[in-house]
Amino acid sequence: MTISTPSFFYVRIIVPIIGLLFFQSSSSLAQTNDSTVFLSSKTKHANSILIQRALSSTLGFDRLAHLSDYYGHRLSGSEELEQAIDWIVGEMTEDGFDRVWKQEVMVPHWERGREYATLNAPIQKNLPMLGLGGSIGTGGKPITGEVIMVHSFEDLESKKDSVPGKIVLFNVPFSTYGQTVQYRVNGAIEAAKHGAIASIIASVASYSMQTPHTGVMYYEDGIPKIPHAAITVEDALLIERFLHRGETIEISLYMEAEQFEDAISHNIIAEIKGSDFPDDLIVLGGHIDSWDVGQGAMDDGGGCVAAWEAARLIIESGNRPKRTIRVVLWTNEENGLRGANHYAEWAEKEEQSIQNHLLAMESDAGVFDPIGFGFSGNEQAYKQLSEIAQQLVEIDAAELRKGGGGADIGPLMNKGVPGMGLNVDAEKYFWYHHSAADTFDKLNHEDFNECVATMAAYAFGVADAEVRLAR
DSSP states (O other), X not given: OOOSSOOOOOOSSOOOOSOOOOOOOOXXXXXXXSOOOOSOHHHHHHHHHXXXXXXXXXXXXXXXXXXXXXXXXXXXXXXXXXXXXXXXXXXXXXXXXXXXXXXXXXXXXXXXXXXXEEEEXXXXXXXXXXEOBTOOOOTTSOEEEEEEEESSHHHXXXXXXXXXXXXXXXXXXXXXXXXXXXXXHHHHHHHHHTTOSEEEEEOOOSSOSSOOBOOBOOOOTTSOOOOEXXXXXXXXXXXXXXXXXXXXXXXXXXXXXXXXXXXXXXXXXXXXOOSSEEEEEEEEEEEOOOOSSSOOIIIIIHHHHHHHHHHHHHHHHTOOOSEEEEEEEESOTTTTOHHHHHHHHHHHHTSOOGGGEEEEEEOOSOSSSEEEEEEESXXXXXXXXXXXXXXXXXXXXXXEEESOOOTTTHHHHTTTOOEEEEEEOOTTHHHHTTBXXXXXXXXXXXXXXXXXXXXXXHHHHHHTOSSOOOO
């Protein structure tokens, strides 16, 4: 998950990841009427059967394991990402989608290369680290410098006269993702303004077991570019204890990180064509790229495969919906959001289908135990969707909270499309997020199937409703 476009999801304890997208809902379009019936008894019955089939499915979870184990590093510009895309397209074609295609997108191509960090004084210690996505390297040799620790940008400003020639360590305790991630994203900019030779952060993680966490970072025109990396929370606290004892801290940092020319990648698009109103679209998906550590199973292989499996089960049911269901697996969410932006622009200018995008759903919070969805749209649509929510009471996924969205559906939402983000019990999400610990074994089959059931129910319900979802 990245922060290129605001996104928001809810956990049993609210975790504001990034922010909340708002948009003005437009008036209802064609095919709406005065009927108060949104779901027919036939659609409700089909949805109930679909939910039960999702709960007993094995194929989706098996496919997620395959994706994770064979194509675990799916960073934009990598061969692994494109191999994963080709594998999914082949499998989707066999599933019987009416149309499956790849949509070309130019994406950034960054590679970390070899990297390490060492604590030289007051003791010698290897520091587990990860360069942050987009960082420059250290010029072919280590950068060695004294460390100055700060706990906020305000703290950095107050110590600015002591910064030149030093390595700035941002040791900021995790509070919320939205508050803490700013030091990963903007830390190098702020440190470089005051003459730092490099910057490092305590990893953005709610819990740590000596595991560094990566993620995207940015530079600013006119400000010198300096290397930017993450160390573990434990080592940041160790350094803080040494500083409290009056010790001088020296660190060496080596990074071969390099930015290459943009590369060709692809969004994946697969459709179940609607029987009555094929131009109307219900979109569901996640992002197929991931960081180059771990397997990207949680972020966001699980979201992609859950959306895919939801649609596959609809095909398998034999119940063709009235409106088209479109699965979109976006590329380059993690370090650019190019896939989502390209899709939204294409839909508006080439396909000219924005007004026909009735709903966009996204799963990018991990496929843990689902709570329901967060929805951004008008009040009438909220009431309509509440009919579907009631069908999910038995799996405790019936919550429909006002306000929600996601990074990849954000560009569509900015153009007026109602959006929904899957809400899960993500208590452990930031234990593994953007780290080598994001692996398939962290996921639970039952939770995954319930996520599939939740997405399938909304996708089919809206697609087969008696009237259009209100705009």
